[in-house]
Amino acid sequence: MNVIQAVKLYISKMIEDSGPGMKVLLMDQETISFVSMVYAQSEILQKEVYLFELIGNRNRETMKHLRAICFLRPTPENIDLLKRELTIPKYGVYFIYFSNVISKSEIKGLAEADAQEVVREVQEFYGDYLAISPHAFSLGIPNCSRHSNWKPALLSRACEGLTAVLLSLKKCPMIRYQNSSEMAKKLAETIKQTIARDTSLFDFRRTDVSPLLLILDRRSDAVTPLLNQWTYQAMVHELLGIKNNRIDLSNVPGISKELQEVVLSSEQDEFYSQNLYNNFGEIGSKIKELMDEFQKKSQSNKKIESIADMKSFVENYPQFKKMSGTVAKHVTVVGELSRIVNLYNLLEVSEVEQELACQSDHNEALKRIKELLSKDKLRPLDACRLVGLYGLRYENHSNSNFVGLMDSLRKRGVSEEDRQMVRRVVEYGGGRSRSGADLFGQENTISKTKRFFKGLKGVENIYTQHTPQVHDTLDQLLKGKLREGAYPYVGSSQLKERPQDVIVFIIGGITYEEILAIYNLNKATPGVKIIIGGSTVHNFQSFQAEIASGTKM
Template sequence: MNVVLAVKQYVSKMIEESGPGMKVLLMDKETTSIVSMVYTQSEILQKEVYLFERIDSTNRETMKHLKAICFLRPTKENVEFLIQELHRPKYGLLFVYFSNVISKSDIKSLAEADEQEVVSEVQEFYGDFIAVSPHVFSLNLLGCAQGRNWNPALLARTTQGLTAVLLSLKKCPMIRYQLSSDMAKRLAESVKQIITKEYELFEFRRTEVPPLLLILDRSDDAITPLLNQWTYQAMVHELLGINNNRIDLSRVPGISKDLKEVVLSAENDEFYTNNMYLNFGEIGTNIKNLMEDFQKKKPKGQQKLESISDMKAFVENYPQFKKMSGTVSKHVTVVGELSRLVSEHHLMEVSEVEQELACQTDHSNALQNVRKLLHDPKVLDLDAVRLVMLYALRYERHSNSSLSSLMEALARRGVSEKYKRLVSAVVEYGGKRIRGSDFVTPKDAVALTKQFFKGLKGIENVYTQHQPLLQDTLDQLIKGKLKDSQYPYLGPNTLRDRPQDIVVFIIGGGTYEEAQTVYNLNRTSPGVRIVLGGTTIHNTKSRGSVGSNLISETQGRPFKPHF
């Protein structure tokens, strides 16, 4: 089960089916993001695709000598754009691929518009999601709920995205959902309805143990998105933001022009692949080793090219050296900026109190530590609010006077009303009244705190005590102990055997901490393959929208492709 490979195979097949010759890839806003997550521009160019265009662009040139590969979402808007294209074709031939199921009426409309018979192919290829890594996908959707109910349009989009994942992985699953969430039940029923309606598409070879789709709700664990993380991928997303594998470094002090935006992709960056789940201390050590290795391979300044063999060796080695130079510059810059932000905003101190709030039960000490950080001018307002949000969730049933005093401290800091309202919003969203389960604490917190955070000067590992609720949920599922009373099956059939292929989907979004949890479970659970998906992947800003839509700047962020 590899969602990146699934989308790559779709794109490769599109290009192969169009035959030899120069081609243009015609996409919409979303499919541009989908393709750019799995292929770089240089890789696509090697397949004779020389031009990338948007179907909604008004200034595309007529190039009859080119074939056009159209990869589009099956929306009414895209169908209309395609009809306009067919009335006045700009390309010699059109190979049309929709990323999901398209209605027969839309196919009929396209056939009637193709008076010049330029359409050579129409197919459905189900790459209708963002493949973040082999075991993680996202739909890049925020604000899915209206109160505690689905936004109807986003329920439909989520259903399409999730069924596309199942079709691309060739899975017709049994479905379980979180009983405490009406949204989870609605999505489960919506997916089941599509599977029933399009039963011919889901007629895959039966396996001895049927695959399983588990639908969860973010409100059952509002804690995890509120915590700072200390692994490379999670830290980058928390502190800098990962948007379709792209990192905006334009605000980094003294940044060079060519590093203002960089790409971190596990598919094309070996250092990132090997380090994305390592902790920050280990990253520092590995960056040092990378730089030392680079220095050894760096051509000497006075190197003389006296013979043909010297020249040949230089030409052969230079591209590899150039690539390594870019890798070193990129990661040194990223890690350097992470270090600066951690130090400047006292994030280690903030993280220690976060972990204490999430995992310990000493109310008096926690309250004192939160108050102390609220008076620290180096702590960002959003981090200060987040500490109060965690306190409000963790000690919801304690005296209101303590929370009131923390809210007063936020007011004295000059924190905006928009941010302060997040405290009550997160309790309304994921408080005790809503949660189907209680907080998850480490199985052996004492043992964990005796470990040392490598590379951080012997500081006790208080930064990684927390385990997301997903860890326990999947552990129980794999062991066959997940309670049907809390996570019922949709329909009369139940799974009697140990599950093997599991797709987990979190309404309200996942996190990179949970992605790491799934990565580790896949490594340590022989015979079990898990893919994690969510409506989005949260970071420092977007987690402010957990339980509310108050941070408007996180809504509808633009997609940016690799190319």
């Protein structure tokens, strides 16, 4: 099970099946994102694809010498645009691929529009999602709930995206869901109905142990998206934001024009691939190694004293140039992360966050939060997340001082809107939303451990105690201890053995901390393959928007 490989195979097959000759790739805004997650533009250019166009762009030139590969979501809007395209075709021939199931009536409508008979092929290729890493995906649909219920259009989109994942991986799973979540139950039932309706599509070779789809709700763990992060990929998303592998650095002081937007892709950047799960201190050491290697190479390349030296330089130049770009990119990103960490005192903030998530000393936690709230360097955003974490952790504590901390936020000048958001956090992920499940109980006995990191000045210690709840849920599942009352099956069939292929989906979004947890679980559990997906991928700011959408205030 590898979602990047699955989407890549579809795209390669589209290009190969269209035959030799110059091609244009005609896409919509969403399929552009699906493709860019797994392929660099330069890679596709090597496959005779010379032009990338949006189906909705009416100002495209007519180029009859080009073959058009259309990769589109089967939405009513795209179907209409395609009919218009086929009525007055701009290209010689068309190979049409939809990222999900298309109805017979829609195919009939396309056939009627194809009066000039330019269409050579129409197929369904189920790359209808964003492949983040081999074991993680997103549907790119934030803010999917309203008052703890699905927004109807987004329930359909979630079902389409998840069934596309199953079809691309060739899995027909049993389905379990979080019983405390109406949204999880609704999605599980909708997917079951879809599989029953399209049985021929899901007619894959049976395995000894059926795969399992487990549907969870973000509300059962509102703590994980509130925490600052300290591994490279998660930290970049938390502090800078990752959107379809792209990072906007245009607001970085003194940034050069070519580095205002950079791409961080584990498929296309070897350094990033090797270090995305390393912690901040280790990244500092690795960057220094990269710099040393670059300096060594650049100095040796200056000694061009013969034709042989020139030849050697030319042969090595592409790699040299590529390495130069990699060094500049990662030095810039890590430098900006370091600046933000120091500017806003995030090490101390993170220590207190981890204590709130993993310890049970109420008085000490309250004292540390009050100390931080008195400091000028603390961002309003971090002040809110600390009080939100406190509200979740000590919601039912007899000496809870949540009201007092909320007043401290007011005195700090935190806006009414932001203070309202803190209350929403507790409503969204509090005990009632979790149906009484104890999010913190298992971690109360964990001793406080500091890890010391070397390699980046200013990074002395980082707390990494917290484990996302999804890790514990899957651990219980793999041990056969996940209670059926809390996580029932859809239908009467049940797994008798430990599942070998598990696809987890979290309604309301996943985090890079959870993606790392699944990566570690896969490494620690030979014979089991787990993939995690979510409606979107959160940092704290996007999670705030999710909460605002899903709560009643």
